[in-house]
Amino acid sequence: MNTENTESLLKKYPKIFIQHKLPMTQTCMCWLFECGDGWHKIIDVLCSHLQWDIDHNGYPQIEATQVKEKFGTLRFYYGYAESEIEYEDRKYGHQDGMISLAESLSGYICEECGSTDGVKQTKGWIISLCKPCMDRRNKK
Numbered sequence: 001m002n003t004e005n006t007e008s009l010l011k012k013y014p015k016i017f018i019q020h021k022l023p024m025t026q027t028c029m030c031w032l033f034e035c036g037d038g039w040h041k042i043i044d045v046l047c048s049h050l051q052w053d054i055d056h057n058g059y060p061q062i063e064a065t066q067v068k069e070k071f072g073t074l075r076f077y078y079g080y081a082e083s084e085i086e087y088e089d090r091k092y093g094h095q096d097g098m099i100s101l102a103e104s105l106s107g108y109i110c111e112e113c114g115s116t117d118g119v120k121q122t123k124g125w126i127i128s129l130c131k132p133c134m135d136r137r138n139k140k
Contacts (some may be wrong), residue, residue: 001033005040009033011067013047015054015081016064027065028077034068042074043067046102051094059095063124071125074106112137 010017010032015137019029033043053059068075075101099135110119110130129137 001035001037001040005037006032007073009040009043009047012044013051014046016051016078019063029064029066030069031066034066035074036069038110038112038114039069039074039106041114042102042106042109043076046076046098049098053095062095069111069127072107072111072121072128074103076103081125 010020019027020107022030022033024030030035050062054061062078063081064076064078066075066077107121107128108119109116109128110133111128112133113130115130115133119128120131120134121128121132122137127137
């Protein structure tokens with residue numbers, strides 16, 4: 001993800017992405033967002049909903065530990081803030097549901113440009129791309 005989109009997410013959701021400041025021996029978030037700019041919006045919307053629930057409904061603070069592409073879809077790995085470890089019993093399964101939905105939807109969104117028109121997954125290293133982005137990639 002480009003610098004502008006990365007900085008936008010880090011600034012809007014400092015509590016969710018607090019681990020980006022930690023070394024690689026403690027988190028994979030130190031590598032920031034290991035996906036294309038096309039998924040910026042879905043990550044933004046997901047974090048907006050997660051943080052709203054946390055702030056307004058008293059749900060535990062989620063901290064992203066890694067955000068990346070894997071097998072053509074988004075992966076959003078997370079834990080809870082240390083002070084809220086007691087919530088690890090997953091009483092708040094709808095947070096898991098929001099994350100699962102975003103991960104599933106990413107397979108229908110071009111990772112490079114964000115288009116939803118005719119998105120397919122490539123062969124080999126699996127990536128979700130629209131036809132124009134796939135054609136550009138194949139020409140390289």
